[in-house]
Amino acid sequence: MARLRRAGVHARHLGIQRSPFLPACALGPNRNRDRVSATKNHSRERGKLATSLYVHVPYCESACPYCDFAFVVGQDHTADRYLSALKRELADRSSEFSRSPLQTIYFGGGTPSSLHPEQIGRLLRAIEEEIGISSDVEATLEADPLHADHYDGYRALGVNRLSLGIQSFIDRDLRSLGRRHTAAQAIEAIEVARSTGFENINIDLIFGAPEQTLNTWRNTIEHAVSLSPDHMSIYGLTIEPDTPFGRRHSRGSLPVVSDADQAAMYEWTQDRLAREGYEHYEISNYARPGRSSLHNLACWRGAAYVGLGASAHSFDGLRRSWNVRALSDYLEKIESSAGATAGHETLTAEQRQLEGLMLGLRTSDGVHTASVSGATTTVEDLVDHEMLEKTGDRIRLTPRGRVLADAVCGRLAGAL
Ligand code: SF4
Structure with a gap:
């Protein structure tokens, strides 16, 4: 499933x-x-x-x-x-x-x-x-x-x-x-x-x-x-x-x-x-x-974190990087002062907004209605089908919506 x-x-x-x-x-x-493509021009932020x-x-x-x-x-x-x-x-x-x-x-x-x-x-x-x-x-x-x-x-x-x-x-x-x-x-x-x-x-x-x-x-x-x-x-x-x-x-x-x-x-x-x-x-x-x-x-919630060690990922709010996966490679890279980073990607403002929306929806915090203002019809439809619920200015997944979270998020992302 x-x-x-x-x-x-x-x-x-x-x-x-x-x-x-x-x-x-x-x-x-x-x-x-590979689903969140790296931008070629790194952000100046x-x-x-x-x-x-x-x-x-x-x-x-x-x-x-x-x-x-x-x-x-x-x-x-x-x-x-x-x-x-x-x-x-x-x-x-x-x-x-x-x-x-x-x-x-x-x-x-x-x-x-x-x-x-x-x-x-x-x-x-x-x-x-x-x-x-x-x-x-x-x-x-x-x-x-x-x-x-x-x-x-x-x-x-x-x-x-x-x-x-x-x-x-x-x-x-x-x-x-x-x-x-x-x-x-x-x-x-x-x-x-x-x-x-x-x-x-x-x-x-x-x-x-x-x-x-x-x-x-x-x-x-x-x-x-x-x-x-x-x-x-x-x-x-x-x-x-x-x-x-x-x-x-x-x-x-x-x-x-x-x-x-x-x-x-x-x-x-x-x-x-x-x-x-x-x-x-x-x-x-x-x-x-x-x-x-x-x-x-x-x-x-999109906070910055540093990941140390083989395969660990790091994020600074704009840029994500990841270390080499194999233990032997990690040891060799660090011991030769080469740095263990295997790759990185810098997210566009649009990608960051979409990630914030998807991550927010997966938590009980939900997201602010303003973040889905471009998808009002879809939101109303998902509310009607008891996949989303609105409380004040927040939108959250319902228990039923959690079971189908990927589909719900996919529909919202497609409508924005
Ligand atoms: S192989 Fe190791 S890391 Fe993987 S599930 Fe088992 S205990 Fe956890």
Whole structure:
């Protein structure tokens, strides 16, 4: 179900394709960059300075069969070298940061928790010395449920938001997704995170796992609700061509969940989590009041961010750039002082306006009516069909509109 699979910017860890309308965040490879063509004449406007930092950690202990993000397996012996390279890239790019201390830091992957707390501590010290970290920073680290012995170390360093790659609370679904942990270990990881002082915990969940049923998905959500995480990122499985799942799918041997069933899972989830008091603040993200991801909100609202490491993306409000994807290339580039940037694009004013519209519509903020004043008839039609709703001077997707978000956004974009 393409519409749901594409939902959400923050999809790097889940094998999810971003919407063709969305810019990449500082997160993972931008497969859509050819859709937002670079201008040949770079804007004379100055970009913004960043108060958000993304750090990519590519190490994983096994390859999930649905994943096509930038990760490596069996390369942990290069971790200290990689950390040195990250510190060097940070120093080289210090002029891209605001003089104000960082407001958000996000360690994503890959599997950042494959790094020992001492290694994360080394990075945080370098960040503090080079850029400065706000006393009320949101510092997120993505963690594997099997790395629970590291959690207290991260908390002691000041990491205050843990994002756990749970994916499911059903063992059969976890096995079909190729995950190493069991449901019991997932539950234990959340309990350890709580007991070590994390008061802001996200769990990632995937619907549409092979052979998953609406009932087993409901069981996963009910387990999640009973554990009361502060935030849930919930994505539909995407079958990417160049992955083991993609190859099985092309041979016809992957039992995929139908589009209709995925839609039913999504709609049921929206309703269930709303009844539990979770705010559906972005198409794929739900949070307790006050627990929305500040880092992702900054990206969705067009703030500047710097991404360090292999495959990381950066954005200054005008220009997007991305680093080389392969770990070996990244190390070689940084160590030879060549810089790790693989490419960049500068958005036109029109492209920025369109991106702002599409990103805004995906969040519960919605967009100002003035931003769609050129598409009044289309807006009215979408309101009549209960895809959009107007409240005062804001326009938002309805729950029904979220299911069909790409189509709704596509119609609006076409009418502007
Ligand atoms: S653990 Fe590694 S391989 Fe698995 S989904 Fe995350 S980044 Fe991909």
